[in-house]
Amino acid sequence: MNRITVPSPLFDTLEEMPNPFRHPRRSLSGLLESPPESALVDYQFAAEFLYSYRGSPDTFSTYRREIEHFLQWCWLIARKAVADVQREDIEAYVDFARNPPASWIGDKTVARFVTQEGERRPNPQWRPYVSTTDAHSLSQAALQSLFSVLSSYFSFLMQENQIAANPVAQIRQKSKFIRKHQSSAQTRRLSPLQWSFVIETAQFLAATDPAVHERTLFIMNALYALYLRISELVETPRWIPQMGHFQRDVEGNWWFLTVGKGNKEREISVSDSMLDALRRYRLSRGLTPLPLPGEATPLIHKTRGNGGITSTRQIRGIVQHCFDAAEEKLRRDGFSEEADRLGAATVHWLRHTGISEDVKHRPREHVRDDAGHGSSAITDRYVDVERAERHASARHKKIQD
Secondary structure, three states: OOOOOOOOOOOOOOOOOOOOOOOOOOOOOOOOOOOOOOHHHHHHHHHHHHHOOOOOHHHHHHHHHHHHHHHHHHHHHHOOOHHHOOHHHHHHHHHHHHOOOHHHEEOOOOOOEEEEOOEEEEOOOOOOEEOOOOOOOOOHHHHHHHHHHHHHHHHHHHHOOOOOOOOOOOOOOHHHOOOOOOOOOOOOOOOHHHHHHHHHHHHHHHHHOHHHHHHHHHHHHHHHHOOOOHHHOOOOOOOOOEHHHEEEOOOOOEEEEEEOHHHOEEEEEOOHHHHHHHHHHHHHOOOOOOOOOOOOOEOOEOOOOOOEOOOHHHHHHHHHHHHHHHHHHHHHOOOHHHHHHHOOOOOHHHHHHHHHHHOOOOOHHHHHHHHOOOOHHHHHOOOOHHHHHHHHHHOOOOOOO
């Protein structure tokens, strides 16, 4: 192993990352000490690959994480150029990712770079992997993400004539790494009790401090009732969500227009309850009860300054504050197990919760189209009727008469 045991972050946030085509990096000084000869070339192609995903913040973040981990392993552990990586190297990397050294694991998520004296510099507290428990583990979902991103990355390098073959594609038996499931995994979502505490907490926060938390309440409602992904609430180069994207058709029905995963535009039907939530939020901002056609007012406003929120991290912080307050209230009321599970919830659980509740009483194809699912098979994952019936039939099985 190379004497450098603690890697530095390589790629900044989407907002701070310079265009690598216009501003190629001339040196890795400050990022690597004594970098391998190939490192600068590897870095440049990786930056160009990542920059092509700038239209999708969530995809960019996922790809950045996987590529960053892989480059650090190539340079600091394997001491290889990316162009020299073979199938057996990919297998060695997977083994490494499953059990990285302790010096590569942090106990909390921190910013990759910090601003010091007007310059962006690597955060010395950052680590490639994060684990809040004593033992680091790589989930099946994380393994699938690793293979998927690296395969796309090597395909890109092939197109750029940097390599002759994709070493990930040469691993014929990925099944030895990735388990196949007999049935779909249970969707992570809030229980009815947890959701009732969360939305009541958001309402309480809004009543207590409306200048700050009317926005919180609207965000919670929108994520749940419109099945929105977090990236669909923030301004990006691809899409700027505005009040005017709530639109009424000739029959008086309201729809919300958004651009989501895969850069796909879709219309989402707006329920009467969501329309009431929109009215409340707009009135708290001094706007008309409902949007005017073509209104360019930001959908989620900044509390300081003008314009809309541009950071998914800020949305996560707003939602997490509400989750934390609801978790505390659950504990006070004696629901400790529900509180524990809420403590593991993420923003995306709200989308899952909304879909799971609606699919119980709405036609699946309607939910599918509002959620932006590519097929009904994806929507069917949210249907727990058969799962519940299977458990009910087993509940009273006897081990001994």
